[in-house]
Amino acid sequence: MATILVVDDELGIRALLSEILTDEGHTVELAENAAQARHVREMLRPDLVLLDIWMPDVDGVTLLKEWGASGQLSMPVIMMSGHGTIDTAVEATKYGASAFLEKPITLQKLLRAVEQALVKPAQRLAAALQGGLRTELGAAPGGDPQAAPLHPMAHTMLPPAHEGPRSEQVFDLDRPLREARDAFEKSYFEFHLAQEGGSMTRVAEKTGLERTHLYRKLKQLGVDLSRNKRGAS
Structure with missing residues (x-):
């Protein structure tokens, strides 16, 4: 406690x-x-x-x-x-x-x-990084999640294969906590927006945030909402 x-x-x-x-x-x-x-x-x-x-x-x-x-x-x-x-x-x-x-x-x-x-920001980041990497290893043809052990300070998280091509996300952990947290949160929300076809309502339900607070958070983080809407069309 x-x-x-x-x-x-x-x-x-x-x-x-x-x-x-x-x-x-x-x-x-x-x-x-x-x-x-x-x-x-x-x-x-x-x-x-x-x-x-x-x-x-x-x-x-x-x-x-x-x-x-x-x-x-x-x-x-x-x-x-x-x-x-x-x-x-x-x-x-x-x-x-x-x-x-x-x-x-x-x-x-x-x-x-x-x-x-x-919930410690570093714990959320490490869990997300490991989860994202395991997803990729498991989805790759012949991929074996046990073949490449994950390091707790991994700096990259690859997008799930079903999202289609997008630029690799790099998390530089050697910087102030707030900057690292913002980078992770931006990637986190972009991932869920892509998963839900740009639906703010479904993303709000999934992430546990009220819709108005979610919108302000996305604007603050610089998330491109128009891009997600185009991807949903």
Whole structure:
């Protein structure tokens, strides 16, 4: 289980989230403002932060930027707001937030966001790389998945054969985590868009994202939606 820092100036929100996450087996630390959040983050190095955007002293996005600029954004951060806009969510994602939850936060959305954020990006990348390579080895004529052992730091993922020709995806792991994560996520979404013929609805269902959040994510990653639509025609 994880150590989770909840940062919110509303006592009721802190108490509710603490109760839910504690029931799930997590260790929960609380902060009501940016000053307390900085202290807890420095002392405990939490595995995840739930960060309210609108706070009286320093707002959540400013604190997120501060952590990113100082190299302290070593943990995923989920932003929360009862007055958020699409622009605010996009800005938070731009500065490193892993997700955005709109208040009132439902139990299902909270637990899903926490579960997804706690999956280590490197683990997701390694699993995807190995899965993609095994698919190719198994699909090739006479291919034997055991003939070429996979190295956990493999840098390439070949597309499944049924996708047809496309350029090879190269994942350079010797770079900042956020850049490596963005490269993987772009390839991940392009793969599912190709699989689903460009259907945003089916991709949203398969990836567990709401359609509006999925669209913003694809635009942020620079995924060419028109190309997938042309491929579906």
